[in-house]
Amino acid sequence: MKKEVVAGIDIGGTNTIFGLVDRSGNILVRNKITTDQSPDPGIFIKKLSDEIKEMLSREADVNLKGVGIGAPNGNYHKGTIELAPNLAWKGIVPFAGLMEKEMGKPVVLTNDATAAAVGEMLFGAARDMKDFIILTLGTGLGSGFVVNGEVVYGHTGFAGEYGHVIMLPGGRECGCGRKGCLETYVSATGIVRTAKIFLEERKQASLLREINPAHIDSKMIAETASEGDELSLDVFDYTAEILALAIVNAVVVTSPEAIFLFGGLVKAGKLLLDPLQKHAEALVQPVFRDSFKILPSAIPETNGAVLGAAALAWKELK
Amino acid sequence: MKKEVVAGIDIGGTNTIFGLVDRSGNILVRNKITTDQSPDPGIFIKKLSDEIKEMLSREADVNLKGVGIGAPNGNYHKGTIELAPNLAWKGIVPFAGLMEKEMGKPVVLTNDATAAAVGEMLFGAARDMKDFIILTLGTGLGSGFVVNGEVVYGHTGFAGEYGHVIMLPGGRECGCGRKGCLETYVSATGIVRTAKIFLEERKQASLLREINPAHIDSKMIAETASEGDELSLDVFDYTAEILALAIVNAVVVTSPEAIFLFGGLVKAGKLLLDPLQKHAEALVQPVFRDSFKILPSAIPETNGAVLGAAALAWKELK
Numbered sequence: 062m063k064k065e066v067v068a069g070i071d072i073g074g075t076n077t078i079f080g081l082v083d084r085s086g087n088i089l090v091r092n093k094i095t096t097d098q099s100p101d102p103g104i105f106i107k108k109l110s111d112e113i114k115e116m117l118s119r120e121a122d123v124n125l126k127g128v129g130i131g132a133p134n135g136n137y138h139k140g141t142i143e144l145a146p147n148l149a150w151k152g153i154v155p156f157a158g159l160m161e162k163e164m165g166k167p168v169v170l171t172n173d174a175t176a177a178a179v180g181e182m183l184f185g186a187a188r189d190m191k192d193f194i195i196l197t198l199g200t201g202l203g204s205g206f207v208v209n210g211e212v213v214y215g216h217t218g219f220a221g222e223y224g225h226v227i228m229l230p231g232g233r234e235c236g237c238g239r240k241g242c243l244e245t246y247v248s249a250t251g252i253v254r255t256a257k258i259f260l261e262e263r264k265q266a267s268l269l270r271e272i273n274p275a276h277i278d279s280k281m282i283a284e285t286a287s288e289g290d291e292l293s294l295d296v297f298d299y300t301a302e303i304l305a306l307a308i309v310n311a312v313v314v315t316s317p318e319a320i321f322l323f324g325g326l327v328k329a330g331k332l333l334l335d336p337l338q339k340h341a342e343a344l345v346q347p348v349f350r351d352s353f354k355i356l357p358s359a360i361p362e363t364n365g366a367v368l369g370a371a372a373l374a375w376k377e378l379k
Numbered sequence: 380m381k382k383e384v385v386a387g388i389d390i391g392g393t394n395t396i397f398g399l400v401d402r403s404g405n406i407l408v409r410n411k412i413t414t415d416q417s418p419d420p421g422i423f424i425k426k427l428s429d430e431i432k433e434m435l436s437r438e439a440d441v442n443l444k445g446v447g448i449g450a451p452n453g454n455y456h457k458g459t460i461e462l463a464p465n466l467a468w469k470g471i472v473p474f475a476g477l478m479e480k481e482m483g484k485p486v487v488l489t490n491d492a493t494a495a496a497v498g499e500m501l502f503g504a505a506r507d508m509k510d511f512i513i514l515t516l517g518t519g520l521g522s523g524f525v526v527n528g529e530v531v532y533g534h535t536g537f538a539g540e541y542g543h544v545i546m547l548p549g550g551r552e553c554g555c556g557r558k559g560c561l562e563t564y565v566s567a568t569g570i571v572r573t574a575k576i577f578l579e580e581r582k583q584a585s586l587l588r589e590i591n592p593a594h595i596d597s598k599m600i601a602e603t604a605s606e607g608d609e610l611s612l613d614v615f616d617y618t619a620e621i622l623a624l625a626i627v628n629a630v631v632v633t634s635p636e637a638i639f640l641f642g643g644l645v646k647a648g649k650l651l652l653d654p655l656q657k658h659a660e661a662l663v664q665p666v667f668r669d670s671f672k673i674l675p676s677a678i679p680e681t682n683g684a685v686l687g688a689a690a691l692a693w694k695e696l697k
Contacts, residue, residue, distance in 0.1 A: 316538035
């Protein structure tokens, strides 16, 4: 009997990664192509479909059941990619529909953070959980909310934009045009902004002063913090405090069993998680004390996006 | 054939209101008793059950299908009332279970704001909506979140405590032991706190200065505001701005089709709703612009609690 697989596709601003994934979450094969920058999405969809078909033809005895796609500004209800600032296609692209025509199989699409939530649910640490939240801490902050075993898509299909919850009215300018959004503080870019502000405002010595400010990134801040640099540790504490507030504020809404953290910033490990735990315990509403855990995602970061997209396909095929 | 009814019960700190409600949301009969202040909940449960049985015996040709209860700190998953500060029963009371023994019918219990959400869904303006939020603006602020047609109860059964989302870290002291919770600003008591602060901080003339500060209530502020009193109008604007921020922050999580406002403070009508609309439009994330409506609840306030509890019973019986 042929092995059943789905194709998981993660569309990013630069690269598109895709792979064939079985029902247990094993990636049989994966590849990547450059995300096409021509304005006509049809060109890219044809190329991507051809690549997947070729991948399938090289794998002996597999049977493609469907396709799952994670994409920025992906709309689950409509299968569209809408006004994505980092992609070349303008307006509203009916991506899933076009892909379905090429592939002749069911195609389901959502945003990347939502796909990560489904990945955690099917293949990660949320397998037995009905209520959880995943926060993806990358360049920005994405989120997926799962309630009663189902992903929250909302009326628009865009629910779970927790990176754009306003934490500090009138605070830092955000790419969305507003001020004080969570992702301007808690993300790889947010933590760098904090470090630069601290370096400017404070007199304190810091290993970060030896680096050209234009070159500081979140990994460097984690390195100097782990060497005991006080300013860098303060940067993590500040980031953790805002994230903790965001978490306890999400807890009063959906009362999750766990909040999973995924993405580059989580590699800082205890540097982020220890102060996060401390602040969350101090800030949580008494009725929810000890009712939830804050955990790193169990999905390896390198495979997360493809596994998430594949998980979405498997979930829909059920 | 006998008419099928459920009993809807609203347990409050002072009174318990109950009635028989048919499948269309008609209240056939209603009554109230004092909420018993003796520490043994069994005494009250017996009394309440007897009252309902008597009510049933007086109505010709009705058939009781079940019982729905809205109660402060009601836990849907467990059917318990837990550590309710305004009730005499201490600890965790298995209220639904005890009531079921007395009545011999299925009993379902949740907190009062969640019951209001179910009421709106079955008998109010949310009949065709799968995703909406209800905020009950009374002494405190309660909330019910509905996602994909289902109430959000969460892992603990206490989800939807939006009155305790922290809006201003380090802000006003809240009864929950923390600071800056939404309900310390947006509720009948919150708006009075704002008025008193404005009266103290500002030199401005105001009709409210003619009232003994200890006697100011939210209704008076609405009256003076509707007479054009500037300070009172500012109080509404300030309240509306914080509520608008809370609403746009909830919108990024669940992307509702509507946010319904229920309770005493909503009687202020345009005094609250006009500035609320203005601030929400200014604060909303662009992707959600025009995606949701802010509306007064379609359930009359006097019947809301009983109808909500009854709706909960009808929903579970389906």
